[in-house]
Amino acid sequence: MSKIPVLEIFGPTIQGEGMVIGKKTMFVRTAGCDYSCSWCDSAFTWDGSAKDEIVQMTAEDIWNRLKEIGGDLFNHVTISGGNPALLKNLNELINLLKQNEIEVALETQGSRWQDWFTQIDDLTISPKPPSSNMSTDFAILDRIIHNLTDHNRLEQTSLKVVIFDEADYQYAKGIGERYPQIPLYLQVGNRDVHGEDIDNLTSTLLNQYEQLIDRVVQDDELNNVRVLPQLHTLVWGNKRGV
Numbered sequence: 013m014s015k016i017p018v019l020e021i022f023g024p025t026i027q028g029e030g031m032v033i034g035k036k037t038m039f040v041r042t043a044g045c046d047y048s049c050s051w052c053d054s055a056f057t058w059d060g061s062a063k064d065e066i067v068q069m070t071a072e073d074i075w076n077r078l079k080e081i082g083g084d085l086f087n088h089v090t091i092s093g094g095n096p097a098l099l100k101n102l103n104e105l106i107n108l109l110k111q112n113e114i115e116v117a118l119e120t121q122g123s124r125w126q127d128w129f130t131q132i133d134d135l136t137i138s139p140k141p142p143s144s145n146m147s148t149d150f151a152i153l154d155r156i157i158h159n160l161t162d163h164n165r166l167e168q169t170s171l172k173v174v175i176f177d178e179a180d181y182q183y184a185k186g187i188g189e190r191y192p193q194i195p196l197y198l199q200v201g202n203r204d205v206h207g208e209d210i211d212n213l214t215s216t217l218l219n220q221y222e223q224l225i226d227r228v229v230q231d232d233e234l235n236n237v238r239v240l241p242q243l244h245t246l247v248w249g250n251k252r253g254v
């Protein structure tokens with residue numbers, strides 16, 4: 013079996029974001045990203061600061077580690093990163109999880125397609141708004157959505173846009189208009205990804221959440237959107253591995 017670069021395996025915890033928020037899950041976080049978002053809360057996956065922690069693991073190694081720390085306490089695994097969609101061989105892990113009757117979720121930004129996307133039970137595509145300083149290649153994103161549509165995977169798919177400012181909000185609206193057939197989640201952006209004062213962070217994030225709700229409820233062009241905070245950040249702050 014081939015090797016997958018892994019930075020973290022943790023859980024059981026809850027999925028703190030998006031389409032399956034609250035679901036008990038394990039996490040596998042792969043190393044490496046083709047983006048470098050200005051506000052990335054997982055920059056250690058790509059900025060070199062954790063390069064000594066990267067472990068090259070086979071799918072079987074990863075499964076063994078999941079069982080070692082999660083035991084019988086899970087039936088769902090979320091793969092995140094970095095961008096796990098950089099890894100063609102991730103199908104080996106997905107197949108092994110499925111053989112063991114584990115549901116699989118994936119977090120990616122929509123910059124790359126992999127054929128194994130069609131095997132994912134909860135696929136979150138999170139295109140990046142202007143505040144990230146990244147620019148969306150809509151030719152690629154359109155093709156990803158088109159492929160998922162062709163494979164009848166829209167029920168397993170959602171879009172999630174992180175919102176920091178007005179330009180991000182307008183970008184999210186554009187995403188909603190371009191792909192009206194896909195559930196759209198707006199997620200509160202965390203400006204302070206290194207802060208250690210959790211009470212301060214929680215109250216700031218809840219204020220931002222309230223402001224985003226106020227905006228959306230008054231907007232007749234966003235009647236179908238879902239607005240969420242990052243639950244894990246409200247509970248545990250910026251702690252890693254939760």
Ligand SMILES: C[S@@+](CC[C@H](N)C(=O)[O-])C[C@H]1O[C@@H](n2cnc3c(N)ncnc32)[C@H](O)[C@@H]1O
Pocket residue numbers: 045051052053054092093094095096119120121137138172174199200201202203205242
């Ligand atoms: C760390 S990323 C990894 C997966 C993939 N690279 C992506 O961006 O979708 C997981 C999710 O966290 C979100 N995220 C990253 N930094 C954030 C921040 N500072 N505040 C809120 N959400 C953030 C991303 O937008 C993405 O939806």
Ligand SMILES: Nc1nc2[nH]cc(C(=O)O)c2c(=O)[nH]1
Pocket residue numbers: 025026027028029039054092093119244254
């Ligand atoms: N609990 C929890 N939920 C999450 N949802 C998405 C995460 C991520 O970093 O991709 C994440 C994470 O790191 N922890």
Ligand code: SF4
Pocket residue numbers: 045046047048049052053054055057093094095121
């Ligand atoms: S795409 Fe995801 S992992 Fe990559 S820099 Fe942006 S938020 Fe971070």
Ligand SMILES: [Mg+2]
Pocket residue numbers: 053054
């Ligand atoms: Mg995270």
